[in-house]
Amino acid sequence: MRALRAIILIAGFALLAAGAHAEPKAGPGYRLETLSMPGAIFAGLSRDGEQLLVTDLASGRLYRRGPDGELAAFGPAFPHGRDGFGDPTGPYRVIRSGGIHVVAQGWTPAGSEEGPYDHALVAIDGGGEARVISNDFWNPFDFIVSGNTYYVIDAARNSVERMEADGTGRETLIAFQRISQDATALQSLSPTEFPKQGAYEVDAVPTGIALRGERIYVSLFGGFPFLAGAGKVVSISKDDDAPAPRLEFEGLNAPVAIAFDSDGGVLVLEHGLYDQAGGFKASSGRLLSLDRATGGRRIVLDGLTRPASVLVWDEGRLVISELGGSLYFLTRETAD
Amino acid sequence: MSISDVLAAGMAIALTVSEAAADSSSVPGNPMIEIPAGTFVFGSDDGPENQRPRRILDGEAFAINRTEITNRQYQNFIDATGHRSAFFGNHPSLGLDDRPVVGVSWGDADAFCRHFGLMLPSEEQYERAARGTDGGLFPWGSVPPGAMRANSGAGTCCAADARDGYAMTAPGDSFAEGASREGVLNLVGNVWEWTGDFYAPYEGEQDAAMAGKFRVLRGGSWNSDLAHLTTTYRLAYDPDFRFAANGGFRCVRSGP
Numbered sequence: 206m207r208a209l210r211a212i213i214l215i216a217g218f219a220l221l222a223a224g225a226h227a228e229p230k231a232g233p234g235y236r237l238e239t240l241s242m243p244g245a246i247f248a249g250l251s252r253d254g255e256q257l258l259v260t261d262l263a264s265g266r267l268y269r270r271g272p273d274g275e276l277a278a279f280g281p282a283f284p285h286g287r288d289g290f291g292d293p294t295g296p297y298r299v300i301r302s303g304g305i306h307v308v309a310q311g312w313t314p315a316g317s318e319e320g321p322y323d324h325a326l327v328a329i330d331g332g333g334e335a336r337v338i339s340n341d342f343w344n345p346f347d348f349i350v351s352g353n354t355y356y357v358i359d360a361a362r363n364s365v366e367r368m369e370a371d372g373t374g375r376e377t378l379i380a381f382q383r384i385s386q387d388a389t390a391l392q393s394l395s396p397t398e399f400p401k402q403g404a405y406e407v408d409a410v411p412t413g414i415a416l417r418g419e420r421i422y423v424s425l426f427g428g429f430p431f432l433a434g435a436g437k438v439v440s441i442s443k444d445d446d447a448p449a450p451r452l453e454f455e456g457l458n459a460p461v462a463i464a465f466d467s468d469g470g471v472l473v474l475e476h477g478l479y480d481q482a483g484g485f486k487a488s489s490g491r492l493l494s495l496d497r498a499t500g501g502r503r504i505v506l507d508g509l510t511r512p513a514s515v516l517v518w519d520e521g522r523l524v525i526s527e528l529g530g531s532l533y534f535l536t537r538e539t540a541d
Numbered sequence: 542m543s544i545s546d547v548l549a550a551g552m553a554i555a556l557t558v559s560e561a562a563a564d565s566s567s568v569p570g571n572p573m574i575e576i577p578a579g580t581f582v583f584g585s586d587d588g589p590e591n592q593r594p595r596r597i598l599d600g601e602a603f604a605i606n607r608t609e610i611t612n613r614q615y616q617n618f619i620d621a622t623g624h625r626s627a628f629f630g631n632h633p634s635l636g637l638d639d640r641p642v643v644g645v646s647w648g649d650a651d652a653f654c655r656h657f658g659l660m661l662p663s664e665e666q667y668e669r670a671a672r673g674t675d676g677g678l679f680p681w682g683s684v685p686p687g688a689m690r691a692n693s694g695a696g697t698c699c700a701a702d703a704r705d706g707y708a709m710t711a712p713g714d715s716f717a718e719g720a721s722r723e724g725v726l727n728l729v730g731n732v733w734e735w736t737g738d739f740y741a742p743y744e745g746e747q748d749a750a751m752a753g754k755f756r757v758l759r760g761g762s763w764n765s766d767l768a769h770l771t772t773t774y775r776l777a778y779d780p781d782f783r784f785a786a787n788g789g790f791r792c793v794r795s796g797p
Contacts, residue, residue: 287632287633315633393779395755395776395778395779396751396777397591397777398777481784482646482779482781
C-alpha cells in the first residue's frame with residue numbers, strides 16, 4: 206500500500222538536528238573553520254563579489270558575510286516557518302544576477318495566507334524592493350543563472366524549469382522519472398509492502414543544480430525510504446528542447462547539492478544515511494569529490510549533520526552550510 | 542496549487558458526531574466500547590494470500606477505544622511519563638489535538654496502552670470490532686467506503702485525497718456514518734493502527750527469518766486506496782519505524 210509515501214515529503218527535511226554533534230572532519234589537505242549561529246537554519250549559498258550570501262529558513266532573512274566575517278541581513282524578510290508537511294520553508298537560495306538579487310522562495314508556511322512570494326522566484330533591486338519574477342512553481346529548491354536564462358529545480362514537480370530572466374518563456378526542460386529500486390533491500394522494513402522479487406519505484410527528487418559548459422548537472426535525491434546509494438547525478442544539455450538525461454554518478458547517499466571545483470572536479474554534498482528508526486543519522490553527511498575519469502571518490506568533509514549547500518569560493522576555499530545553523534569554511538592547505 | 546491549499550480545503554469540513562454509548566474510560570476522553578464474547582468471522586478467502594482462510598473463531602469479550610488515540614491524549618501520556626514525543630506531534634496539521642497521533646513506533650503505542658492498563662488489540666480483536674460477528678466487509682456493512690464513511694486516499698495507491706474533507710488525518714471522532722455496529726469509529730481509514738501481533742501466516746510455516754520481526758497494522762489510512770482500505774488487509778512493518786504520517790493506534794481492555 207505504499208503506506209509511508211507521505212513520509213517522502215515529511216522526513217525529507219523535517220528532521221532538524223537536535224543536540225550537539227561532533228565537529229565534521231576535513232579530509233587530508235584541508236583546514237576547517239566553523240561559524241555557527243544558534244537558531245538559524247542555513248540553506249543556500251552563493252557568492253556576490255567578496256561577499257558570501259546565505260539564506261536562513263528560521264528567520265526568512267538573507268544574509269551577506271563580508272571580509273569582516275560578520276553576518277548582516279539584507280533585503281526583506283521572506284515568509285518562513287513550517288509548511289503543510291512540517292518542513293522548514295523560506296528563502297532557499299539567493300543569487301546575485303546583474304543588478305539584482307534573485308531569491309528562490311519555498312512553500313507557503315502552514316497557517317499563513319498564500320502570498321505572492323510563495324513558491325516563487327523573486328527579484329530584489331538595489332533599493333531592497335522586491336518583485337515576483339514568477340510564482341508558477343511548486344517548490345523551487347535551487348536554481349542557476351546562465352546569461353539571461355534561469356534554470357530552476359522544482360523539487361515537487363521533480364523537474365527542471367527554464368525561463369527568461371523577465372519571467373517569460375517558462376517551460377519544463379525535463380521531468381525526472383521515478384527510480385526503480387530492488388525491493389529486496391526494503392524487505393527489512395515491510396515484507397507486505399515490498400514483496401520479494403518485486404520492484405519498487407522511488408521519487409527522483411532533484412535537489413542541486415550546477416552548470417558546466419553546455420550541460421546542466423542535477424543531483425537526484427532518491428525518495429523514501431532514502432536507501433543508501435539510491436542518489437544519482439545526471440546531466441542534460443541546457444539548450445535542447447527535450448534533453449535526455451545522462452547518468453554521471455550513482456551510488457550516492459541522498460545528494461542535496463552539486464558544484465564544480467576550479468579543476469573541473471565534481472563536488473557532491475550528501476545529506477547522509479537514513480535510519481528507519483532514527484531518521485537521518487547525525488554526522489553521516491559528506492562532501493565528496495568525484496572523478497569522472499576514474500570513478501574515484503574522495504571525502505573532502507565528513508561527519509556533517511543535515512548539510513544543505515556547497516559553494517566553491519575560489520581555487521582554495523569551499524563553503525558548506527548545515528540546517529543546524531553552521532557554516533563550514535574549508536581551506537586547501539598549501540605544501541609549504 | 543500548494544500543499545497548504547489542500548490542507549486548508551481539508552480542514553474546512555469538520556464532521557461532528559454524537560457521543561456513542563460507552564462505559565467508563567481508561568484513557569480520559571476516549572471511551573471504551575464493549576464488544577461481547579461470541580463467535581465471529583476471521584480472515585477471508587479473497588484478497589491477498591496472507592489474509593486467508595476465512596474461518597469462524599470464538600472470541601472473548603473485550604472493550605476497545607471508541608476512537609484512535611489522539612494527539613491530546615498522547616500528550617497527556619507524555620506529560621505523565623516523560624515518554625518521547627510523537628514524531629509529528631508538532632506538525633501544523635497532523636499534530637492538532639483532536640487528530641489521531643501519528644509518528645509512533647509499536648513500542649510507543651504499546652507503552653501508551655500499558656500505562657493505562659490496556660493493551661494493543663490483537664488482529665482477532667481488530668477484526669471482531671471492525672467486521673462484527675458475520676465478517677462484514679466494512680464496519681458499516683458491505684457498501685464500499687465513500688466520502689462520508691471513511692477518510693481515505695485517491696483511487697490509485699497511495700496519494701492523499703481531500704474529497705472526503707481531509708487531505709491527511711481527520712479528527713478521531715469524525716466519520717460517524719462509518720461507525721461499527723457497536724459505535725467504534727474509523728476502524729477503516731484515517732490511520733493504520735498497530736496491533737499487538739507479530740506478523741505470521743494464519744496457516745503453514747513461517748519463514749524463520751521473519752519470525753518475531755514485524756508487527757501488523759490494520760485498517761488503512763488517509764492515503765489508502767480501496768485495495769488496502771479493508772477490514773482484512775494485513776500490513777507488516779518494522780516495529781521500530783516511527784516516521785509514518787499515517788500510522789497510529791488504539792487500545793483494548795480484555796475481559797468483561
